[in-house]
Amino acid sequence: MLAAIREAAGDIWKYSDSEHLSLRKALADHHGCGIENLMIGEGVDGLLGMAVRLVVSPGTKVVTSLGAYPTFNYHVDGFGGVRISVPYSHDREDLEALLAAVQEHDATMVYFANPDNPMGSFWHEDDVARFVDALPETCMMVLDEAYCECGPAEAFPAIDRFLDRPNILRFRTFSKAYGLAGVRAGYVIGEAQTIAAFNKIRNHFGMPHLSLVAAEAALADQAYLQSVIGRIRDARDEIARIARKNGLSPLPSATNFVAIDCGRDGAYSRAIVEGLGARGVFIRMPGVAPLDRCIRVSTGLSEDIELFARELPTVLQALD
Amino acid sequence: MLAAIREAAGDIWKYSDSEHLSLRKALADHHGCGIENLMIGEGVDGLLGMAVRLVVSPGTKVVTSLGAYPTFNYHVDGFGGVRISVPYSHDREDLEALLAAVQEHDATMVYFANPDNPMGSFWHEDDVARFVDALPETCMMVLDEAYCECGPAEAFPAIDRFLDRPNILRFRTFSKAYGLAGVRAGYVIGEAQTIAAFNKIRNHFGMPHLSLVAAEAALADQAYLQSVIGRIRDARDEIARIARKNGLSPLPSATNFVAIDCGRDGAYSRAIVEGLGARGVFIRMPGVAPLDRCIRVSTGLSEDIELFARELPTVLQALD
Numbered sequence: 001m002l003a004a005i006r007e008a009a010g011d012i013w014k015y016s017d018s019e020h021l022s023l024r025k026a027l028a029d030h031h032g033c034g035i036e037n038l039m040i041g042e043g044v045d046g047l048l049g050m051a052v053r054l055v056v057s058p059g060t061k062v063v064t065s066l067g068a069y070p071t072f073n074y075h076v077d078g079f080g081g082v083r084i085s086v087p088y089s090h091d092r093e094d095l096e097a098l099l100a101a102v103q104e105h106d107a108t109m110v111y112f113a114n115p116d117n118p119m120g121s122f123w124h125e126d127d128v129a130r131f132v133d134a135l136p137e138t139c140m141m142v143l144d145e146a147y148c149e150c151g152p153a154e155a156f157p158a159i160d161r162f163l164d165r166p167n168i169l170r171f172r173t174f175s176k177a178y179g180l181a182g183v184r185a186g187y188v189i190g191e192a193q194t195i196a197a198f199n200k201i202r203n204h205f206g207m208p209h210l211s212l213v214a215a216e217a218a219l220a221d222q223a224y225l226q227s228v229i230g231r232i233r234d235a236r237d238e239i240a241r242i243a244r245k246n247g248l249s250p251l252p253s254a255t256n257f258v259a260i261d262c263g264r265d266g267a268y269s270r271a272i273v274e275g276l277g278a279r280g281v282f283i284r285m286p287g288v289a290p291l292d293r294c295i296r297v298s299t300g301l302s303e304d305i306e307l308f309a310r311e312l313p314t315v316l317q318a319l320d
Numbered sequence: 321m322l323a324a325i326r327e328a329a330g331d332i333w334k335y336s337d338s339e340h341l342s343l344r345k346a347l348a349d350h351h352g353c354g355i356e357n358l359m360i361g362e363g364v365d366g367l368l369g370m371a372v373r374l375v376v377s378p379g380t381k382v383v384t385s386l387g388a389y390p391t392f393n394y395h396v397d398g399f400g401g402v403r404i405s406v407p408y409s410h411d412r413e414d415l416e417a418l419l420a421a422v423q424e425h426d427a428t429m430v431y432f433a434n435p436d437n438p439m440g441s442f443w444h445e446d447d448v449a450r451f452v453d454a455l456p457e458t459c460m461m462v463l464d465e466a467y468c469e470c471g472p473a474e475a476f477p478a479i480d481r482f483l484d485r486p487n488i489l490r491f492r493t494f495s496k497a498y499g500l501a502g503v504r505a506g507y508v509i510g511e512a513q514t515i516a517a518f519n520k521i522r523n524h525f526g527m528p529h530l531s532l533v534a535a536e537a538a539l540a541d542q543a544y545l546q547s548v549i550g551r552i553r554d555a556r557d558e559i560a561r562i563a564r565k566n567g568l569s570p571l572p573s574a575t576n577f578v579a580i581d582c583g584r585d586g587a588y589s590r591a592i593v594e595g596l597g598a599r600g601v602f603i604r605m606p607g608v609a610p611l612d613r614c615i616r617v618s619t620g621l622s623e624d625i626e627l628f629a630r631e632l633p634t635v636l637q638a639l640d
Contacts, residue, residue, distance in 0.1 A: 009322050009326055012503050014501055180333065183529070184526060200398065205365050208530070208531050
């Protein structure tokens with residue numbers, strides 16, 4: 001993949017293909033859908049902004065979970081939407097409560113991440129499908145599957161399952177398991193007419209040539225992806241082991257990070273985040289209670305995890 | 321610059337700096353302004369969309385020129401703005417008429433490109449400054465200087481001249497003379513508070529790491545830029561010579577293309593564009609009368625221009 005980038009660098013004086021045909025064809029082959037079911041964009045963040053713009057205007061009701069992905073909220077607020085936030089239940093987004101909120105408020109959009117960020121939890125595909133079946137057609141569902149490559153297969157409905165539903169948009173990215181956060185390439189999968197609507201508002205020449213080349217090369221190397229996923233699993237296990245060893249409770253994770261329950265309040269979690277930060281270990285934490293009893297530790301290379309293992313006890317001791 | 325890209329490729333697993341500090345510092349040094357006066361974005365197209373979003377809502381009046389940059393119109397239409405289009409005068413955007421239209425319609429935004437696309441003409445910086453001085457503060461000016469590196473110095477007011485004006489935004493790009501169309505990097509220069517407003521709506525992680533690296537490396541190599549500008553000038557002269565030799569009238573150009581007056585109507589110009597296209601020469605033409613009596617030929621390598629010189633007489637003969 002790096003070789004593909006280095007080889008393609010000589011072409012960057014040219015505008016890239018505004019239709020992204022080559023990458024869309026490769027993704028269509030990979031997923032068994034049509035290129036008309038796919039739109040590429042500048043990361044999931046950018047695509048979320050476009051999806052919000054498609055249906056949200058001042059006063060539009062949008063349902064999400066309290067503590068879920070803040071960048072989705074940023075876009076909703078930016079277009080004047082009114083957010084209704086449903087609490088998590090048992091550290092998962094609460095599908096039943098999300099549906100009830102959509103119905104109660106006659107919401108135009110609902111956000112659901114599977115697997116979830118920041119808790120790392122997931123729902124079975126049958127639960128997701130039941131939610132989709134029950135969802136009013138007047139409500140656009142943002143199904144954020146950014147972490148899908150890291151999760152169990154049973155969490156993900158087949159790609160063709162919702163392709164006839166104009167109100168279901170599935171978001172995927174090359175930033176997580178594919179390891180290409182720096183190229184800013186995400187894509188959305190959906191019913192053809194809904195996908196076509198992105199064409200009326202997107203920045204047609206927004207994707208750099210090298211990002212398209214890198215994403216396509218990464219997609220082509222599924223063996224490498226599988227090896228990365230294996231390493232992510234090992235790293236999750238190791239992070240969980242370190243957490244337990246330090247008297248903390250790691251949550252099961254279907255993502256490339258592990259949420260660790262530190263057993264106290266947000267102030268305590270924040271002190272751990274800051275303590276580790278001061279010692280060169282950058283981790284994050286959920287923004288709201290009760291999720292903020294946890295810290296969120298990303299998987300990394302062995303030396304990163306060793307550093308975490310070495311510094312965590314020191315930080316915890318200093319806080320006792 | 322290619323070396324910088326190839327070297328940086330190994331870093332693309334990381335998210336890029338969402339503040340683009342390194343490139344903004346380099347641009348601030350280059351232009352003698354503050355980093356708070358600069359915002360980077362996914363090409364001028366993407367930045368234009370954000371600028372429009374900042375001030376345009378359904379019904380907002382926006383003034384531009386009839387036949388000027390269509391992507392600006394695309395964004396205005398996308399946010400529900402009402403466009404008022406002023407005809408060109410003598411193949412230049414008509415500053416006086418643009419100002420009159422702003423005043424008559426109490427417009428919230430006005431677009432002006434200097435140098436102009438698609439005609440290649442320009443206005444003197446004193447004319448631009450007079451326009452700015454006369455512009456109501458309630459009207460945001462989009463001063464599109466995408467082609468500035470190709471134009472004469474006298475066309476461009478000093479960067480610090482408008483930095484205290486909250487309603488003047490100047491757009492620049494690495495896609496033209498810097499030769500980096502494929503990396504999608506543009507920037508906007510303006511008063512600090514206005515620039516800060518972009519931060520409330522932009523896609524913070526929209527810029528790929530390699531695009532930032534490439535733009536910064538290109539900016540650092542001003543000697544190379546000057547050599548490119550010299551080659552653009554030579555190519556313009558050569559294209560003009562070929563046009564004259566074929567009985568057509570090249571317009572003076574302050575850009576990296578030459579508009580050639582073919583002396584008849586849009587149908588004739590289109591037939592030339594299509595005839596050349598069929599023979600492997602890709603050129604463009606303005607979209608509306610009377611500008612569409614012209615074809616628009618981009619500068620290129622010697623072999624590209626030789627191909628144009630070879631095929632143009634054949635195409636013209638076939639049309640006679």
